[in-house]
Amino acid sequence: MTEIADPRDRLIVALDLPSVQAAEALIDRIGDAATFYKIGYQLGYAGGLALAERLAGRGLKVFLDLKLHDIGNTVEEGVRSASGSGATFLTVHAYPQTMRAAVRGRGAGLKILAVTVLTSYDDADAAEAGYGLPVAELVAKRAAQAAAIGIDGLVCSAAEAGSVRRVVGPDRLIVTPGIRPAGAEAGDQKRVMTPGDARRAGIDHVVVGRPITGAADPRTVAQAIVADLA
Numbered sequence: 307m308t309e310i311a312d313p314r315d316r317l318i319v320a321l322d323l324p325s326v327q328a329a330e331a332l333i334d335r336i337g338d339a340a341t342f343y344k345i346g347y348q349l350g351y352a353g354g355l356a357l358a359e360r361l362a363g364r365g366l367k368v369f370l371d372l373k374l375h376d377i378g379n380t381v382e383e384g385v386r387s388a389s390g391s392g393a394t395f396l397t398v399h400a401y402p403q404t405m406r407a408a409v410r411g412r413g414a415g416l417k418i419l420a421v422t423v424l425t426s427y428d429d430a431d432a433a434e435a436g437y438g439l440p441v442a443e444l445v446a447k448r449a450a451q452a453a454a455i456g457i458d459g460l461v462c463s464a465a466e467a468g469s470v471r472r473v474v475g476p477d478r479l480i481v482t483p484g485i486r487p488a489g490a491e492a493g494d495q496k497r498v499m500t501p502g503d504a505r506r507a508g509i510d511h512v513v514v515g516r517p518i519t520g521a522a523d524p525r526t527v528a529q530a531i532v533a534d535l536a
């Protein structure tokens with residue numbers, strides 16, 4: 307687990323919103339309660355990539371959640387292009403060819419996170435997708451491959467944080483979505499944990515979307531999550 311001086315940096319708010327205007331309004335409402343924002347498909351395809359550069363320019367940390375997976379050349383060049391965005395994190399899927407390409411394209415300052423098994427998957431979903439391993443074993447296998455390839459961090463559920471830490475050692479980042487404050491709706495997430503339990507399991511950062519984006523008072527929810535993480 308890495309040392310993080312400001313506990314707010316452990317919370318990554320997923321800006322899963324339909325427009326840059328909506329994202330900017332949410333960031334204004336959250337104010338200084340959060341320092342780290344994730345831009346994924348929904349906002350990225352609606353002008354969010356330019357927003358990523360603006361947020362980084364304002365000193366906020368940005369996680370570009372592009373979940374790249376393609377032929378090696380395309381991944382390598384895509385990662386190279388994203389290296390100029392000012393983002394701190396970029397995701398790829400944890401396939402060996404894809405991870406090797408991402409490491410080749412990685413520029414200074416950009417950390418590559420490999421998504422092991424999506425937190426919306428349980429063992430039945432993995433079997434339906436053709437995998438012959440239960441989720442926990444597939445996560446551990448992909449984490450070991452990612453570490454051997456030199457990936458900076460892993461995305462998994464907090465339920466696997468302990469086993470992933472044993473596989474990858476203390477220096478690689480563990481970033482966990484599927485985080486729900488006690489009593490919050492899980493929605494389509496199947497492997498969920500509270501922020502405090504995730505922290506005790508040894509994660510570095512949590513990713514939280516709908517519990518914050520859908521809250522009547524997103525700033526208060528973000529502050530409560532940071533307090534639980536601390």
Ligand SMILES: O=C(O)c1cc(=O)[nH]c(=O)n1[C@@H]1O[C@H](COP(=O)(O)O)[C@@H](O)[C@H]1O
Binds near residue numbers: 322346423516
């Ligand atoms: O890479 C991710 O961030 C990610 C990986 C994963 O396994 N599960 C997962 O939920 N995510 C992302 O984390 C966020 C979770 O959002 P909420 O379920 O609304 O908190 C979404 O933006 C997802 O795209």
